Structures are given as structure tokens and as C-alpha cells.
Amino acid sequence: MSARSAGKVQEAQEAQEARDATRRCAQRPTGAHDATDHRRADPATTGFADRADGSCGAGDPRGACGPAHPEHARRSAAGGGPDAPRAFAVSMRRRGSSCADGGACFARIDWSAPWLAPLADRGERWTHAAQRGEAAWLRMLNDEARAERLATGRGLPLRFIAQAALPAGIAYETHIAETGAVPTRHNLHDFFNALVWFAYPRIKAALNARQAAAIDAAGVGAVRGGVRDALTLLDENGALFATSDPALAAALRGFDWPTLMRASRDAWGARCDARIVGHALCEKLVDPYKGCTAHAWIVEVPAAYFDWPDARRRAWLDERVAAALAATDPASRGFAPLPVLGVPGWWPANASPAFYDDPQVFRRGRRARAE
Template sequence: MSGPAQNAGRPAGLFDARPVPGFSDIDWSRGWLAPLADRGTRWQQSALESYPAYLSTLNADARAEPRVTGRGKVLSFIAQDDLPAGASYEGHIAATGCVPTRHNLHDFFNGAMWFQYPRIKAALNARQATEIDALGIGPSRGAARDALTLFDENAILFACADPLLAAALRAFDWRAVFIGHRAAWGQACEAHIFGHALLEKLIAPYKACTGHAWIVEVEPAYFLAADAERRAILDLHVSDRLASEPVSSRCFTPLPVLGVPGWWQENEARSFYDDPHVFRPGRRRIGA
């Protein structure tokens, strides 16, 4: 599906003839999308039908599985045009529970995260609303809101039970992370994409696509739990940190998405990781 709704918010490049991905281009077999597939396929069909049908499906799920936004308001979804003039996006969500939602992939994945990680989304919304209350809306968001937005748009939750592996990731030691510790993936570490802009970009995957990893220390028993239980553990741990700790760009470390074992067939060859334009040496260490 393509058209004006799919191009909303996307600059028109004069020499960019690539088609803009739409709802029909979602491949639920991708490793990073598979956890969203059960709900996502229903939403996809509604989105392909019409904008009203899509919003209706999102709101039906919100009624069936109630969530709250940053200030305890019950979650619902509204058309983008229903956002009052002059209202801030995050402030409106916190104050009313209503998430302005466009008929495009970006907002599709944003909505999905409200169900996958409701506590994290609420914590981000609360922090954003507090920053807006304190500083207002200006030409720039400021460092704190920039970091919160970076999390919301591009974060990867990197669950890790091995401090050595976490240290290797922070040090940009790609061969250790993806080759030396390859057997640890699924046993001592794993990645979950949270950022909805990152999920949108990955509809048309490319090698250099990189997320911002937020390292979550977990116990080894975490990896014995079912997928839904692991997501709930991450949701609780990360939301607690977001509510209580300062957030800055230094809380993240880069993670090239297609390097994750099991997510891209080409990375089964060791030479995949030899590309210095993607797997770059770090200029500094980034703590989490």
C-alpha cells in the first residue's frame, strides 16, 4: 500500500526513486518482527483496509487490554488531525491518554510498542511531559528530551547475563560480540528492538542500519523464561531505570542490527563483520 498516508512526514528527495515501504511490505518472518506478528498481522489487515478501520482495531485492543500513559490516563488512539492546535504531542498523550496516530508505518510500530512494553512507553511519556512542563516547547528539545526521543525512536533492548559480553559491546569489539561469543546469543544475551523508527527503517533492511543498544543486566534464569515473560521482565526493569535515573546519549552503545545472529543469513559468514563502514572501531566507551 502506498500513497500520501505512507509518505507523511517523509522528505521528498528529488533524486530518490526508491519506493516508500507501506503496510503490504511488512515481512513478519524477520527475526526482529516475529514477536509482534500475532497482533501486527491483524493491525496490518485493518491498515490495508482503511484509516478508520485501522484506528478502530487499535482502540479495540486498547479496550481489551487496558494500558495507561505517563500520568495514568487510559490509552487510546486518535487521528493525527484530532490533536488540538498548539498542543504538544507528548503532553497531550500524558494529559488525555490519546495517542495521535497517522496512517503510516512509523506510527504503526509506535502503537505496537504501547502493547509490547507498556511500562517503558508510559515512563518515557511521563519524563517527556515533565520536561515539557519545565521548559515548554521551543525550537530545540534540549539534551534530556533528545535522549528520551532517541530511546523511543531507535533503542534496542540488549538483555545480557554476561558482564564480559556487555563490556565487549560497549568497547565496539564486534568480533567478540558476534563471533567469539556467538554461542551466547539466546543463552546469555539477546536483542529486542524497541525503537519504532528503527522498525520502520527495517522494513527495507540495509547493512548499515544501526540501533542504540540499552544494556539490561539480567540473571541467567531470564533465558529459561518464555518470550512473554522475558518481555515483562525487560518492561519492568527498564521502566524503573527510566523513572529514576538521568538519561543521556551516553546511556547507549551502537548495535548494527543485521549483525545479530539469526536475524540475517549473510552474517553466518565471518567476512560479513569485516566491513569497517558498518562495524566501526569505537572512538570512546559508552556506558549504560
């Protein structure tokens, strides 16, 4: 067999492994959880080895498990399908149209959490508007979108509309690309989707442009394909791991948690940092739990990056990643699993080295296990 043929066979095997891992993911129990409970490993990660109990844990760089919720669990229990990331994205759009508690759900957001603190000024303002009702919140979103001249990847002014205004039979991504209007529900999931549009407008525009172009070319279809799978995973459950140190990037890719999280604690904020870009991941982190894990896109940054103010760092990442999304075809296996509460300084319990001695969350990679 030629090297090229062998490479294609390996790629096909990896894609099948990702789909199989997704179908085996178990539903995360509902409600708030103690973040030290390692029994509830997150099924929402790019790298999770399958376990006998059907759930997933950090350790398989080729997995593609989407964030768990009742609809996804139902599909998984029924045997899933060949395109689990697509099923996840569709089912997320089918969730309830509004907060069942009339807006009180927005008060549960802790804007002092390290993963949200850089966006707290806008977030707290939006929280107050959302608690007043859907109409007041949408007005605020659109006023700010106009003021900041947000636009889609096709150059249309961005605006936010009620979910009910989405025409029947039109794909969500297509509607945004063709009209500039983002169907938005009065709930936490879409609250964070809008927040990411403002925080990383170029990345969101690039994601939508790629998704819409794929739909234009091939239709919605029963199978999204590898590129759209990867776009969905970044959009829903992604994080950016920015680093100026190749050794730290290698540690993340290699599941070397002792190096990345313990020996290199002082490097966080000086030679690496992490930023949440997936809006479903933001929603899950309203109730943090230890196994909550992101699909991390590793971004090489200059050393000067860590001297810049936060807004400049965010804008730099936004431009760099958006350009990469436009120029290359992302793949699910290109992400690295990053257990969010393991980021030094992001959770009080991780100040203890014992926090990382948890193989249910901080697992070794498949290659390491095979050695």
C-alpha cells in the same frame, strides 16, 4: 582544574560532539537496499564517527544521529541546529499523514523477520485491519487497548485518535499525557509506534511521562536538553540489549565486534539477546540494509531470564527499563551502537565471518582508534 570541573567540561564537549555528529549525518537513499552494501552506512545511531563524506558509521559512542528522512536531510544540509534529536522528532511527526499507496505499504512488513517475529500475531492482525482503512485500524487499536487496560504514565486510559484531532498549538507529548489520546496517522511510522505501545506499555508510558514533565517545566523550547534528547533517541531508534554476562556487555560497549558477533555467536539466546523498541527503527527495517544501527540500552538480566518464555522476558524488560527511566536521567552517551543485521541469526549473510570485516559498519570505538 578540579575533577568536578573537568568532568563538566568533558560532558559539555561530549554533548557538542553528539550535536555536531548529528548535523553531519547524510540522508539515507530512499527505497529498498541490498543489506550487504556497506557504502550506505546508517546515520541513525548513537555511535557513529564522522567521515569525510558527511555520513556516519558505527564507532563513536557519543554520536546522536537520528534516522534519516527527507526533512531531516534538509535540516542537516542547511546546517542543522543545536538540537538535532528534537529536529528529528518534530520532522518525523510532520511526515505524510497516510500511506501514499492507500494501505498497501503495510503488506511490505515481513513478520517472519527475527526482530518482528515475537510480535507477529498482533502485527499480522493489525496489518489486515490497516489495509481495510484508517477507521477500521483505529477501532481495532482502541478495542485492544481497552481490553488490555493500557494506560499513560499519568494513569489515563490509552486510546488512539486520528492525527487531525490533535489541537493546534498543543505538543504531541503533552496531548498524550493530558488526555491519554495518541495522535496516529495511517502510515508505517505510526503503525510501529502503536505496536511498541502494546509490546512495551510501561516503557512507552515512562518515556511520555518524562517528556511531558520536561515540557511542563520548561516549555517546548528551542533546545530539548540532554535528557529529552536521550528519551527521543530511545523512543525512535532504541533497542534493548539484555545480557547476563558482563563480558558481553563490555564487548558491546567496547566495539569488540569479533568477540560479540563471531566468537560469542552461541551466546545469543543463551546469555544475551536484542529487542527493538524504537518505532522509527522498526520502520527502517521494513527495507533492511547492512548499516542500520540501533541505540542500544544495555540491561543486566538474571541467568534464568533465558529460560523464560518470550512474553515473560518482554514483560520483565518492560518493567525494569520503565523503572530506570522514572528514577534516573538517561544520557545519549549511555547508549551503545548495535548494527542490527549483525546480530547472529538475524540476517543470513552474517553466518559468514567476512560479513563483519566491514569497517564502514563494524567500526572501532574512538578510544581504540586513538591507540
